[in-house]
Amino acid sequence: MRSEIEHHKNLESTLREVRDLLERQALVSRLVERQESPRQEIVQSLLARQHEAELEKKLNKLHPADAAFVLEGLPQGQRLTAWRLVDRELHGAILLELSAPVRASLVTLLDEPQLAALGQQMESEDFAGLIQQLPQDMVSRILSRLDSRERTEVRSILAFPAGSVGSLMQLDVVSLYADSTLEQGIATLRQRQNLPEQLTAVSVVDRNNVLLGVLTLDRLIVGAGDTTIGAVMNTAPVFFFTDDRVDDAATAFERYDLISAPVVNLHRQVVGWLAVDAVLDYVKQDSFKQSLSQVGLSEDEDMFAPIWSSGRKRWVWLGLNLLTAFVASRVVGAFEGSISQLAALAALMPIVASIGGNTGNQTAALVIRGLALAKLDGRNLQFLLRKELSIGLMNGALWGAAMGACTLLLYGSLPLAAVMAAAMLLNMLLGALVGVLCPAALHWRGRDPVMGSSILLTAPTDSLGFLIFLGLATLVLL
């Protein structure tokens, strides 16, 4: 028995121990290579083997999720060494718990017969998730090694697109008939040799397997034995179609406090079961993905991936950022004449751009949240736009005046101070406008409004901010 928190501290120290052992072992191996004396060699190879044995014992004793945690915390080389020490029976369970990029790097170490062997051990839906990123022809060859029932199940899961409920559901479903009694229901459950893990409810169907309701286990236990199942089941359960999006399912799980729900085909026949643990994994991953995609990193990244591949992933958005910065630079370039006359403009212009970008980012964060919660539509948007513009007006007037006063103190020029205040106000209004419209437009064109938002937003607030400030200054001052 363990408290999670104590346990977690232990886990971090396990990670440290594993790393120490690996380092010691590597050290010994290096020594062995260098030494010529055969006696020392023997001693040291014994030492290395002893470390290895200790490590092996430690790794194979861990919960698969904990072993995954340790593996993810190791640099590439050490990770491979440790992975080779893991018992073959644990491969499947650990692979499932790894993050996608780390998993991909380890799956490629297994050959086809090994993968096929995993397929026989694991649940079909888990195995399908494991092999779906492999090349198509390799998948076919692996599938041909499975027995026909397993193959059919894995194929049917692979047929559902990623992100659909079908691709995430369990195939192992327990169904009872509505006209059975609770006693008969209990007997049916007892007859099954293997109940699905984490069974908390069963689907209730008619003779054509069409969904009629859901019966939770507590009702099955508490009710009188001769009651019919149809009389105590939940007749209006939430259910999903196989092609519903997992995103929407996650919202439903949260909103209605679901623990599990049946999945049906178009004929409303029960074909699978969606459990909260799969949904929780999905939500957690998704929330990390969001914070990464804001800066243009589309996928989860293995912290220990090689430099070249990590670096290249950032090119698209770095390039885009450079392009927008270049446009902003050309705007400034157009006013080089004004700037040579009054270099103070160059010093003040970054403030205008920065405050506009900040306003835009604050507004966009709220809008993106509203969109994600489906609380924003065309009519709301008008309201929100008016509100954000009003806030921009209020804060712009306030902070613009403050900054105008600073400018007056620094440069002693009232016209310059007035230009500064006006430009700040205008660029904060622009920031509010862009902050509302840019994510909304992306969303309604079916794109992810978070993706690269920090770059897309500052492009207009920078360029137009410079234009507003330098343009006003040229008109008023020069």
Add this chain to the structure above:
Amino acid sequence: MRSEIEHHKNLESTLREVRDLLERQALVSRLVERQESPRQEIVQSLLARQHEAELEKKLNKLHPADAAFVLEGLPQGQRLTAWRLVDRELHGAILLELSAPVRASLVTLLDEPQLAALGQQMESEDFAGLIQQLPQDMVSRILSRLDSRERTEVRSILAFPAGSVGSLMQLDVVSLYADSTLEQGIATLRQRQNLPEQLTAVSVVDRNNVLLGVLTLDRLIVGAGDTTIGAVMNTAPVFFFTDDRVDDAATAFERYDLISAPVVNLHRQVVGWLAVDAVLDYVKQDSFKQSLSQVGLSEDEDMFAPIWSSGRKRWVWLGLNLLTAFVASRVVGAFEGSISQLAALAALMPIVASIGGNTGNQTAALVIRGLALAKLDGRNLQFLLRKELSIGLMNGALWGAAMGACTLLLYGSLPLAAVMAAAMLLNMLLGALVGVLCPAALHWRGRDPVMGSSILLTAPTDSLGFLIFLGLATLVLL
């Protein structure tokens, strides 16, 4: 019976219908005020009442979570009108489903007797969550109106700090003795009049209520009646102490695919139960909070809150942003002499600042994720820092060269192009350095590394970026 997705589409159209009804009703009321003719008045007040009745029926028929969704989607005025039409028995359930700021605005509409009445209806932990944001003396007065058992329970929940497992746990626990048989266990469950909602497992304890294990309901059903509970229970369940953090609990739920877990006091006695639905709600809210706090918005915000209060919330970070921008501006100001001689510097300097900020933000997003997953410690950090600096070197050399070439084409000056390329490289290295160290430092000082990260990060990359570029240019060119 409903599919969640169909249902969701209906929900959005319900929101639209409710808004239409409210608008029509408001229109009719305004007409009534304006018209003098008594006949018309009667017709129109009938109309208004008819709309109201229709609305009332629609609202009270919704699932509480759905009613909350509709209420959150309405502007302040309409929201209050709609709230007044909601049945009093539904108040508690709906309030629980509302986001914190909207809930706070509606709770204040209830007087103390109404709140106390809610306290009698609701579960203690839910009611505690509802009143914990109210002023202290009001809470005391409300508590004094509750019966003594309810009062004690609510008080004990309120005693746990927010964010602790104790503040989120259910108090209603079902425990069985390890030496009872499964049959006796089932009988015990049947004797209890009200089982907790969503019961999926029970805790197994000794006569002193000390936790020995956990028994899931499927094992209770499937096992032979004369087996003892101790023989089939999970003897090594994950459990939590009341003062463990919900964050850590959420990680454990995800990692070990938990559905529920017992909560114990320091004597390992079972005092509560933590269920996955509470954890899922917490994770979802947390992920939104993160994206907001990045731009310095600390709390969830009601999209329809008044302008003044929404605007003020943004002051702290706007002010901080202005301060950092001002520092950057003074750096530029120190080089006004160079800029008057070569205005091209003013045009090129935003590019250097921007690319540094972007590199910093990308790196920080990865580091923040690593910190959240507890995958980063002192030793890893060194590795990651080296890696990010290498990526910065690689990308900086590449994009710096590209931008240098552009500069050469635009301005025809090789020295200027060289300065540009060097400054870009240096500022990208700086971005990588700040992107790793800034969140790590905040984290190890016990602060939230996400809070305002977009502003804190760009402060050094802007100021030092300007310094590097303008300083190099002054040295080399002038």
